[in-house]
Amino acid sequence: MENDQARPMPRIGDKAPAFKAATTQGEIDFPKQYEGSWVIFFSHPADFTPVCTSEFMTFATLEPKFAELGCKLVGLSVDGLYSHIAWLRTIKEKIEYKGMKDVEVKFPLIEDITMEVAKSYGMIQPGEAATKAVRAVFVIDPKGMIRAIIYYPLSMGRNFDELLRVVQALKTADAFSIATPADWRPGDEVIVPTAGSCGVAKSRMDGKEEGVTCKDWFFCTKKIDKEKVLSTIVKK
Ligand code: BEZ
Numbered sequence: 652m653e654n655d656q657a658r659p660m661p662r663i664g665d666k667a668p669a670f671k672a673a674t675t676q677g678e679i680d681f682p683k684q685y686e687g688s689w690v691i692f693f694s695h696p697a698d699f700t701p702v703c704t705s706e707f708m709t710f711a712t713l714e715p716k717f718a719e720l721g722c723k724l725v726g727l728s729v730d731g732l733y734s735h736i737a738w739l740r741t742i743k744e745k746i747e748y749k750g751m752k753d754v755e756v757k758f759p760l761i762e763d764i765t766m767e768v769a770k771s772y773g774m775i776q777p778g779e780a781a782t783k784a785v786r787a788v789f790v791i792d793p794k795g796m797i798r799a800i801i802y803y804p805l806s807m808g809r810n811f812d813e814l815l816r817v818v819q820a821l822k823t824a825d826a827f828s829i830a831t832p833a834d835w836r837p838g839d840e841v842i843v844p845t846a847g848s849c850g851v852a853k854s855r856m857d858g859k860e861e862g863v864t865c866k867d868w869f870f871c872t873k874k875i876d877k878e879k880v881l882s883t884i885v886k887k
Pocket of ligand 1: 696697700701702703704805806
């Protein structure tokens with residue numbers, strides 16, 4: 652597309668833009684082939700760079716934790732396939748970092764030398780870098796809808812506890828029709844959405860709704876046991 656400034660960035664609540672591309676694991680048809688799974692689709696600035704290397708080692712090491720949540724990983728940079736393959740081989744053969752070594756990256760890494768896919772996801776942010784993707788994270792649900800977006804600058808590696816927490820929180824919100832407060836973790840109190848009718852709001856305030864505590868009409872919480880949350884959101 653000639654005028655990239657005019658291209659809208661995908662937003663939360665949008666369908667994930669569709670594309671086909673070559674990856675280190677073969678051709679990908681995205682997000683179609685991931686229907687039914689959660690996906691973290693992320694970009695990194697460049698192969699053979701240190702922050703990206705630390706991130707790939709961490710993504711690969713935590714892949715089983717994401718898989719427990721039914722969440723698959725897909726990476727992208729504007730490098731070519733041979734660069735990707737050589738970099739991932741070097742990581743496995745030579746790099747040891749924070750106790751991680753012999754790390755094999757098994758999830759697909761997309762080649763995007765035309766930057767078409769990166770541009771369609773708003774991963775090229777020229778104020779930061781015109782020829783590299785920023786560190787973008789798109790959390791996409793089993794219906795192919797974008798549910799969360801996080802961007803980090805080139806200089807800053809991602810927080811992986813937070814990426815896992817985002818998937819846990821979205822799955823919990825969906826399963827229990829609740830919202831999650833600041834810094835929520837499984838087992839913490841959750842937010843009960845504001846009641847739609849005066850009668851429900853009043854019975855909540857009067858403590859008549861089982862397990863729900865209200866500080867005011869707009870701030871009601873309840874406890875959901877950690878075991879109940881985890882047995883719902885973690886795949887057996
Ligand atoms: C890095 O991954 O180390 C990196 C990549 C691009 C710019 C700065 C740092």
